[in-house]
Amino acid sequence: MTRIRFLGRPRLNMLLMLFLGLATAVAWLSVVYLPTPLVNRMMREDISREAENWRFRVLHTLEDGSLAFERGRLSEVDIAWLEEVTTLSDIYRFKLFTADGRVFWSSRASDIGTINDKPYFQSVVAQGEKYYKAEMKPMGEVDGHLHGAADHHLPGDMLCVAEIYTPVMRDGRFVGAIEFYTDVTAMGHTFTIRLRNIFIGLSGISLILLVLTTVVIRRAGRIQVAAMRERAEDEREMMQDQMRLTREVQLLGELNEWLQSSRSLDELFQMVGRFMTHILPHCEGSIYVYSNSRDVLVGATSWNGGHHCDHIRAEDCWGLRRGRTYSYGAAEVDFPCGHTETQDTRPAYCFPVLAHGETIGLLHLKARPKTNLLDFRASQKRAQMCAEQISLAIANVQMRDQLHDRSIRDPLTGLYNRRHLTETLRRHLDRAQREDRPLSLLSLDVDHFKRFNDNHGHDAGDMVLRAVGSALEQFCDGDETACRIGGEEFMLLLPDLRLEAAALRAEALRGAVERISVRYGEKNLPRITVSIGVAAHPDDGAMPQQLMKAADDALYDAKGRGRNQVAIAGEADPAKDDAPTLFAKVQQAEALDRAG
Incomplete structure (x- = not known):
């Protein structure tokens, strides 16, 4: 019996040491080799999201939106704004392409007029897909490079530069692309350090867990599972928020395109009613527009169960009287607008609809029954963006109607010509x-x-x-x-x-x-x-x-x-x-x- 215990103990120790050695070797191999592909993937996803956000900002800010890519021309206001982008972001250089690959604007003037004839431009970008690549470049090729010698963490004078092409579509057609350049050297180093620290910590934990008793192992396992579930829940919420933001951005872009193509105010208000049910699902809403005489506002449309009056006066709305957005229910003391039901105490917003410095209407929102107050308050920024897009669309339709009316009217008698x-x-x-x-x-x-x-x-x-x-x-x-x-x-x-x-x-x-x-x-x-x-x-x-x-x-x-x-x-x-x-x-x- 004594000999059996003696022989069993060294074998157990040997097996344990071998197991620990293998675990340690695997952990350190993970530290050395695994971070690189993960870092590349994380950087690619991060750069893709940033490029998509900047694509939306560029299209939203340009006066003609995606039409500028189809024409290959920019206004002076557009150029002035674009020239400030590289100073306000991590983007150090970017280009705007037409559908045939010609650069019609670039932060580097020498690129303007050149043509991208690489196969990937037509086979990937022109098909509506993003194209991403990262490669090493000398510091001298990076516009506005401000890094010190110790900042980029790479030997010599080389930097890791990411280039990404984002396609620009209009009515389902490819009309151009935007290429962004950004220095991801520091980002890659940061991601690598973080991942290596994580793997080192995990390897240490694995060693400790192997030494601990079965009870400790089980307890630690339960704690780890709980932490993983919590982290997974947080990631799921973050993913849902990101998906919701992407969907809202997409809906706002689609709303803008549809509104700009509307032929009449009636058609425009029908589009607004359908889009608002998706963009602002927690709000009842209605829109009022000033009559030609500007003595009253006429009810145009409602959505999500909202109600609009046939006519209201400007003095009935605190938002119009004060000339800015009025939030009912946000202050300790406030007063309801005259165009709402006095017994209705739900929180509400009144957004004056402005175009070319003139008030042309009113956007009224009210929390739907059983809606969480935080969800309703969180919709204010989106509602403000919608009001701005609607105001420009209304002004364009009214201006188009006025020009058409002038073209068919006799100026002396007012009769048709x-x-x-x-x-x-x-x-x-x-x-x-x-x-x-x-x-x-x-x-x-x-x-x-x-x-x-x-x-x-x-x-x-x-x-x-x-x-x-x-x-x-x-x-x-x-x-x-x-x-x-x-x-x-x-x-x-x-x-x-x-x-x-x-x-x-x-x-x-x-x-x-x-x-x-x-x-x-x-x-x-x-x-x-x-x-x-x-x-x-x-x-x-x-x-x-x-x-x-x-x-x-x-x-x-x-x-x-x-x-x-x-x-x-x-x-x-x-x-x-x-x-x-x-x-x-x-x-x-x-x-x-x-x-x-």
Whole structure:
């Protein structure tokens, strides 16, 4: 028995020493060889995230966004901002590429105009994927290098430089790329030291655990498992936060692209309502926009169960009255806005929507029922970014509508011009032919208009034209369109009205104009009369020019008969004048007008 115990103890010690030696060797091999691939991977992931964030910042800050890459041009404001990036970040150099690989801007001026013809640009970057590489470079090639000799921890004058290409997409198409350069020498050294320390600590713990008793080993195992679970939970939360941030950035980018492509305010507000349910899931919301008269704000849209009033006044909102974001429920003493329910005590935000230094609307947010207050407060920054994007989109649509309205309006009378009449008439004629509907057209001319200009001045003539235009505008109903063709000539488009009814409307319009009294200076101007020609589809024409000519011919017929009357296209002249004689009479009457 004594010999057996003696023989068993050395064998046990030998086995234990061998096991400890193998464990120590494995631990030290891990210290020496394992950190390098892990460090490279960690640096790549870190640089990729930073590059993605900078790509979003660049696209968000450029005036034309991704369109600048498609055009290959930048504004002076964009260039000024880009030149500051290398001084405000770890990026020491970066380039902007067009889709064909041409550098149209770089922090190093000598790179501008060069072309990247490397295979990876078309096979990887142009396919929407990032391209990353890290290599050693001399210090002299690193722009703005400020490291001391002992800072980079590498022999000689070499630095580890990471380059990463991030593609720029527009409507699913590759339009360009951004290449970032950054010095990762210190980062790699830091990651390596950390990983080696971790492995050294783990190897020491493994040695201690091997020596400890079974009870200690089990207890330490339970503690380690608990720590790993906690760390895994923390990492999971960090990953969720990162994924949530990435999703929010993506949604904001998509929102901006959709808003910039909207054709009308109604379409824009529909897009806003759909996006807000995803970007701000914890908030009920609504948007108000100032009316054209700017005396009230009109309710535009709501989402997530929110409610908006038809109209509110600016003085009903503390945010608009104070000119900045108002947070209800954040202070010890505050007051609810007049456009909300007084009995509703949920926290809320009021964001004035500003564009070009002018308030154009209001974004109102309120915490949804059973929403955590911290989640609602955390949405303020995102809501502010949404308000800025929405404000610019609204201003762009309004400006586009104003420019379009000016292009189709007569500046003197406010009526539509000839261009709009031709487009509208063509559209109504297509519908009339397709659905077999009637359509009529009136052609008007102010009688003896030259006398107003010659006897009373052009200001008086303009007043006459405005008065006739006002009468025409008041006479329109529904889809009826009044236009000033030019000079003293007007036209009135009457959809869904047959020739006989149109003639009655023309007579009523002639009488209404005849009753107009225009005061100029200290006296009234002479009586205003008009001659009107009436034409109808399809008898008088199926094309816009045909129908307009028929109405003009009837107008000449009315003038030839003595003015201040209505003539129907194709109607027999009571005087039985033939066409040449009628034309000669009209020409003679016009000559008398010009002679005064």
